[in-house]
Amino acid sequence: MTGPGEVPDDPPPFLRTWRRVYIAVVIYLAAIITGSYLFTRAYR
């Protein structure tokens, strides 16, 4: 079996660096949890 060819490590299509994309995902998670908490409080 032959291995696949060389694979490029391109930058992300938005936010320019992967580090920024990861930070955006973590901020998104915080927003989701906050939203879910507020939802729970509103309908408790």
Add this chain to the structure above:
Amino acid sequence: MRPLDWVVLVASLVSIIAYGLYRSRGSNTVDRYLLAGKSMPWYAMALSIMATQASAVTFISTTGQSYIDGMRFVQFYFGLPLAMVAICATAVPIFHRTKVYTAYEYLEQRFDAKTRALASVIFLCQRGLSAGITIYAPAIVLSAIMGWPERVTTLLMGITVVTYTVLGGIKAVTWSDVQQMGIIFLGLLVALIMVFVLLPPAVSPRDAVFLAGAAGRLNAVTTHFDWNDRYNIWSGLLGGTFLFLSYFGCDQSQVQRYLTGRSVAESRLSLLFNAVAKIPMQFFVLFIGAMVFVFYLFVQPPMIFERTELARIQPLPEYAALKGDFDRAITQRREAALALAAAHRSGDTGAERRDEADYRAAQHEIDRARARASRLIEQAGGPVDFNDTNYIFLSFVTRYLPMGVVGLVIAVIFAATMSASSGEINSLATVTIVDIYRRHVRRGRSDHHYLTASRWATLFWGAYAVAFAGWGNRLGPLIVAVNVVGSLFYGSLLGCFVLAFGFPRVRGTAAFAGMLAGEVAIFWAFLFSRIGWLWYNAIGCVVVVAVALAITYASPGVTTRPVEQPAQE
């Protein structure tokens, strides 16, 4: 099921399978059969990863869990985005650059052959068990709808899945997942709209949400900490992160999906799409379950949704009194719900408080009656710890959704399960061939030989999964069963990969011993403690790392020179 439902069901399944097989043309080498020739775009991998997780279990069990226990199960997914970020930053570039077929192949490059073999065997044990449960899920659907024995339906589903997987390889699996996710989103939306349409005219969607909340069914976040509680924000963020790190970073059924990517960036995007989309999707599915609960406030639900077990206790002398108590509580709850919704609309807080107390008291009586019925089923020779969570959503779909929509929802459940299990079987075959057969049994054979062996391995694992599926009904709600089985093995695998990526001084023997110690710790926690299963991954991982580090630094003959990461730039 009426004729139109059958038409929708058969047409959906045939089109999914035909499209998948059409897109898999040319899978005539091992590289193309197992890794799609590294040609997949990010969106196909992303939807395939999502479809694998969103199997029939997502519809059958999660909606039922929300009906019984509320939406707090969504917290289980809070660790997923964190895990995805960690995997994108570490595992994805390493797997790509080392040009591996399986995650465990990398372990030999980093440690040694025995560590790779142990990780492969652990994966085969764990995923082999899960594959059986995945096939079992649609068997319940067929049994509930047509009354066929579950074993017969399991066999029918298994044969279909195996045929499809053997012929198409990973390309067929991935492309059918893409089409399938479209059907899943459509089915979800239609199901939710239908719940609102079927509510009484006096109950608005806003009232429905309020009533679900008043019954504790919208408890998306619970902040108390309890080791024995599976679903709270802490177990989700900590335990969930470990579980998803294991699942997406060390489980070949997922790793194989993003190894098919054209580049590191495409693979990363596929995982990050899931990091963003998975929680809202799960929230939506759970919300449907909560709305089904509201629907049954105004329509008489069966005391037990599983008809076979209900029939078992109906002839018993205790049944009539139990049914009387249940029906009375249902009537009280219905009246209290209508009064509560009216009080809430009018802003009468005094009446609202009073009606809410009545509403909750009636719900408590219903829960008590259902618990008594479950005990009665046990006493009458039924399953131990019986619960009917898996039957609630199906019961609603088949009894109340209109012609055509029933067929669509059942098609979604079928297709999702077929795809999930085909992915599992495909990955099991890959590990069997690449990590065991090609490495230890028959080395240096032709590509055609390994392609043929891969197809035979796929057939073997399909047969094994079908055989194991017969045990699925003894493991409780399906969603839990799948994750419990995974959690018994994931922690050790995760610990090994943490050592590989993060501790360059650790060598093969220490990692191997650490994995064995991790498995012992997990099985000890499972057999002799009351710790929730979501923590097993964290426990296993920590034990593996601690033992391996202890051996590394305690052994006088072991060098502490860091090991170079293979092929890293």
